[in-house]
Amino acid sequence: MDYHAGDIVYVFYRNPHTQDVANIQAAAVVNNPENPGELALFLYETYYPLSNDMAIYTSEEEANEAYSYYYGDVTEGMLND
Template sequence: MENQAYQAGDIVYVFYRNPHAQDVANIQEAAVVNNPEKDGELAVFLYETYYPITNELAMYATEEEANKAYDYYYGNN
């Protein structure tokens, strides 16, 4: 994740691993929202689930940035 200030309502692009096939990753559009479980924190809302925003989350401001990172990490040219 880049050091960037996100706000509730922003649209971001994240790497999402299929929980049924761990060797499959995709880029998914997600929304930045206020975390309903922790006041004052933000989360990413994806597939009906809230994910806390941490440095472990591969999150990009644009789909182009996400695609470039995906190609870099997964070797697609």
Template sequence: MDIRDQKNSPIQAGDIVYVIVRNPHAQDVANIQEAAVVRDPEQSGHLNLFLYETHYPLNDEIAVYRTEEEAEQAYQYYFGSSGEGEFYG
């Protein structure tokens, strides 16, 4: 499986990436979170995001950013204000 980030670079196990996470209890609250890319422990050849001590499938539905700066730009675009101060990585 070849998952790519926003700049179309291949994501590999061992990479540290950034994602924007929405609070499931308050949809108007989101923050930038650092996540590790790891091999799926249950499906050989698949990758997961390891975030909050949990494995999440890494697929084309998740926006992944290589740098915190890229994630900040996306946060600003989608939420209209800086995610600065809301990063919990």
């Protein structure tokens, strides 16, 4: 998938304090300020370099379906804005 700065995508985010809990979180695709010419995800005031190892979804519906597949039923309001 080609991403462009300004795209909004959805990722699974694990709380660093409770690793057994994952949520769906919206993130912005941005120009990486640390590596010009590269893109990064901006999530919780942190830049994460885009890589093929990341599970990135282009819609909340797609993220919910994947979440259900990997973690079980998605409850309403799973997305943390």
